[in-house]
Amino acid sequence: MPKFDGNGLLTAVAIDHRNGALLMLAHMNAEAFAKTRETGFAHFHSRSRGKLWMKGESSGHVLKVIEIRVDCDQDAVELRVEPAGPACHTLAATCFYRRIADDGTLERIID
Amino acid sequence: MPKFDGNGLLTAVAIDHRNGALLMLAHMNAEAFAKTRETGFAHFHSRSRGKLWMKGESSGHVLKVIEIRVDCDQDAVELRVEPAGPACHTLAATCFYRRIADDGTLERIID
Numbered sequence: 125m126p127k128f129d130g131n132g133l134l135t136a137v138a139i140d141h142r143n144g145a146l147l148m149l150a151h152m153n154a155e156a157f158a159k160t161r162e163t164g165f166a167h168f169h170s171r172s173r174g175k176l177w178m179k180g181e182s183s184g185h186v187l188k189v190i191e192i193r194v195d196c197d198q199d200a201v202e203l204r205v206e207p208a209g210p211a212c213h214t215l216a217a218t219c220f221y222r223r224i225a226d227d228g229t230l231e232r233i234i235d
Numbered sequence: 236m237p238k239f240d241g242n243g244l245l246t247a248v249a250i251d252h253r254n255g256a257l258l259m260l261a262h263m264n265a266e267a268f269a270k271t272r273e274t275g276f277a278h279f280h281s282r283s284r285g286k287l288w289m290k291g292e293s294s295g296h297v298l299k300v301i302e303i304r305v306d307c308d309q310d311a312v313e314l315r316v317e318p319a320g321p322a323c324h325t326l327a328a329t330c331f332y333r334r335i336a337d338d339g340t341l342e343r344i345i346d
Contacts, residue, residue, distance in 0.1 A: 137248055139255075144254065145255065146248060149246060161335075193333060223303065224304070
């Protein structure tokens with residue numbers, strides 16, 4: 125089982141299982157991790173709001189979890205997911221939709 | 236430019252640009268981020284040792300950075316990299332080499 129840090133959290137990275145795209149990064153406490161395994165949909169712990177949330181609970185853009193992988197030191201998990209719509213709250217397909225150009229500016233590269 | 240948290244850190248996710256594989260997750264402070272951009276090789280900040288390290292500095296398994304992407308709220312970065320050898324210190328191709336089976340045990344799925 126994964127190891128939670130001093131704040132009771134671990135980092136979860138959501139990857140689209142169909143094409144390997146990095147979709148988003150969020151945090152899980154033990155409750156969010158258990159809910160994710162129990163329901164098959166990604167749940168996270170909001171550090172700002174201090175509570176459990178299901179990704180897509182208001183937008184409908186849920187992440188169906190196909191597989192959960194853990195890293196070597198077990199403090200991070202990879203969620204292999206099937207997204208129902210855009211993963212980002214900005215409605216981009218992924219939260220990582222901009223690259224840093226050589227001059228330091230941000231360039232949008234993904235719709 | 237990315238935003239560092241209260242501890243001066245952001246989360247960096249390394250993705251193999253050739254096949255989209257999630258390789259590893261680590262943290263960067265401003266120094267590690269600047270060194271990564273300056274040298275073209277992934278540098279991180281070790282929270283346990285409290286210092287800068289270049290991934291592969293002892294093993295030779297460096298990560299050449301092809302592109303850096305930032306997420307919507309700019310507190311995480313995606314490093315699109317070309318790895319020189321296995322990314323994990325266990326010599327697995329990726330740190331995320333095990334999946335959590337339905338019964339909660341860990342199954343190795345990647346060499």
